[in-house]
Amino acid sequence: MTSTSAGRSAGQSAGWGAFAAAEPEFAARAEARFAAFAHHVLATLRADGSPRTHGLEVRFLDGELWLGMMPDSAKALDLRRDPRFALQANPGAGQGMDGGDIRLSGRAVEVTDPAVRARYTAEVDPPDPDAFHLFRAELTEVVRTSVEGAQLVLRIWRPGEGVRTVRRS
Template identity: 35%
Template structure:
């Protein structure tokens, strides 16, 4: 599994855009999953970076989590409100792993409470997904050009510039 520090070291430009956009929207992202009929589903989610991992956690029993139970592949896209992407946007894709560690979940709930005041302490999270990032990209509009930065594990970021 790619830890968050490994991802940010290997793809610093994409990680910076992803983190900046998450901070600007209160962690709001769009999660793409695969429905049981094979079509894509897009759902809002507020992922969190905690203890060197990206966590995809939310209300249990939702269809997005049933999708991930069946097919762990995902794409996570930062919320974009500017059609000119002046502040950029980013996408991460990979697979999730359900981590059933009560002590870790308790620390996570404590951190969420300290960060935003949402009291999830004492909650048993099922599922509690850690995201293994297997690829990422970002876009940024710079100096009249759209730069698309792409990353895959084992390779450096590469930039494709469009006119």
């Protein structure tokens, strides 16, 4: 389960491992935010181009961000047709911006290799190891929004660009 190089130019994508290697503290904060709750919000595109949101559990295994889905679910079919997605970590009830808000976007690459799927199912243990869709996230952007004092702070990472910080009062 290999990652894409972190040294890509703007507009390219990178696996989670490349992001974590380039920005270990940022990646650790993002993983912790996703680990705080089981369910998150995935946005995909319908056939007509309109957005659709779904609940989703995510997994970080072997340096990758994995999206597992039920067979022929709308989200899986959307991603098969158009792999672009956005994913927002669950902010939690009444938690506000505690820990920051994490959003990422990219492309979902469907994984059909039996060996990779077997390694995934050994870790995750889905109800039916033969009946699910598995996608690996290739990131185009990771954003952490937090409140620092009276400022809204956005930390934005894109492959090949490093982190850019935007502060708004």
